Amino acid sequence: MPNKHTSIVIPAFNEGMTLDHIIDQIQKKIGPKQVLIVDDGSKEANSRSYRFPGVKLLKHPYNKGNGAAVKSGIRASMGDILLFMDADGQHDPEEIPKLLAHMDAYDMVVGARSGHQHASLGRRWMNAAYNRLASFVTGFPVADLTSGFRAVRADLARDILPLLPNGYSWPTTMTLVLLRSGFSVKYVPINVRPRQHGRSRIRPVRDGIRFFMIILKICTLYSPLRIFLPVSGGIFLMGLINYAYTYLAAHRFTNMSALLFSTSVIIFMMGLISEQISQISLLRQQVRPPEGQACKKEGQEDLDPKHWA
Numbered sequence: 512m513p514n515k516h517t518s519i520v521i522p523a524f525n526e527g528m529t530l531d532h533i534i535d536q537i538q539k540k541i542g543p544k545q546v547l548i549v550d551d552g553s554k555e556a557n558s559r560s561y562r563f564p565g566v567k568l569l570k571h572p573y574n575k576g577n578g579a580a581v582k583s584g585i586r587a588s589m590g591d592i593l594l595f596m597d598a599d600g601q602h603d604p605e606e607i608p609k610l611l612a613h614m615d616a617y618d619m620v621v622g623a624r625s626g627h628q629h630a631s632l633g634r635r636w637m638n639a640a641y642n643r644l645a646s647f648v649t650g651f652p653v654a655d656l657t658s659g660f661r662a663v664r665a666d667l668a669r670d671i672l673p674l675l676p677n678g679y680s681w682p683t684t685m686t687l688v689l690l691r692s693g694f695s696v697k698y699v700p701i702n703v704r705p706r707q708h709g710r711s712r713i714r715p716v717r718d719g720i721r722f723f724m725i726i727l728k729i730c731t732l733y734s735p736l737r738i739f740l741p742v743s744g745g746i747f748l749m750g751l752i753n754y755a756y757t758y759l760a761a762h763r764f765t766n767m768s769a770l771l772f773s774t775s776v777i778i779f780m781m782g783l784i785s786e787q788i789s790q791i792s793l794l795r796q797q798v799r800p801p802e803g804q805a806c807k808k809e810g811q812e813d814l815d816p817k818h819w820a
Contacts, residue, residue: 517611518545518590518665522580523598525553533596534563536604547587548598549580577659578681585668594662602660606701610662618667618694621686622660622701641683641722648730648737649690654698657682657722667694680725687726691733735789739782747775 519537523530530548537546546566552574569583581595592614596602602622610620638657645653659682671688675681690696730737750771757765 515591515614516545516589517592517594517662518547518584518588519594519596519607520547520549520581520584520588521596521598522549522551522577522584523553524551524574524577524580526598527553529600530598533598533600533604534566537607538563538565540604541607545588545590547584549584551575551577551580576677577679578675579677581681582672582675582677585665585672588665591665592662593665593668596660601703603702603704606660609699609701610660613697613699614662614664616695617697619661619663619685619689619696621655621658621682621696621698623655623658623698624701624703641726644723644726645683645687648726648734649687651690651696653686653690656686660701661685663689676725678721680721683722683725684729687729688733691729731785733789735785736782739778739785743775743779743782746771746778750775 521530521533534546534548537544544565546563548566548568550568550570552571567587569587571580571583584595585593592611594607594610596604596607606622610622613620638655641656642653645656657679661682663685667689668685671685674688675684686696727738750768753771754764754768757763757768
């Protein structure tokens with residue numbers, strides 16, 4: 512990719528013990544890149560990795576969230592391609608070329624973990640359920656919905672910036688928005704290393720509910736019938752079952768059957784209206800061409816890597 516520059520965004524919170532090693536690997540194995548470390552209000556001693564050539568440190572005055580750190584990195588980046596990776600040492604810098612190798616043909620490339628690489632059996636089951644739900648919502652086989660190791664076109668990342676949440680669910684939102692908007696996404700198998708420092712701050716119940724709600728939110732925003740139609744069909748089926756039972760038992764058509772049938776029709780019509788509103792909203796959105804370059808803001812330094820030091 513001779514004419515495109517890559518910015519690497521690393522959100523960090525109390526990860527000073529691993530950052531120096533990660534940056535050193537990036538410099539030695541990947542070559543000169545713009546690396547943005549976003550310190551999300553860490554309480555531990557600051558890493559010295561920002562002293563490496565081409566590395567810039569951004570600091571939040573307090574902990575805003577992993578997604579907020581990612582958004583700060585997107586705003587400050589200057590590359591045509593943005594690559595996101597965690598600061599806990601799980602993402603191996605040697606895997607970066609795997610993702611970048613496909614960025615000429617795809618709008619986003621995601622590093623997909625295998626099932627056994629998740630931290631626990633419960634986390635594995637939850638991610639499998641989210642992947643299936645996301646695949647149904649988008650009509651695309653989603654291999655790893657929550658992976659934070661990904662490369663994406665910088666102009667697209669900036670376009671969807673207002674939609675990204677401040678928490679750990681930003682990869683979910685980014686994946687669903689791009690897929691439902693018709694952009695091309697590829698999943699590349701990667702190996703994930705054990706955490707080198709600290710413990711995961713993701714809470715399965717709290718964040719699991721949040722992921723589920725985000726999937727429903729994006730689905731109702733971009734393809735409402737994917738939600739309304741199954742609900743309507745389920746209620747209609749309940750009405751048929753109730754009618755069959757009451758007809759065989761007492762040869763009656765009960766009020767409950769009428770209520771279920773009418774509710775099913777109402778939900779279906781709401782789905783149709785929501786689908787039309789969604790299509791109108793999508794038509795108003797300005798879609799950038801696949802070969803579009805990230806706009807250089809006035810006052811930004813040149814994208815030549817020699818100016819990143």
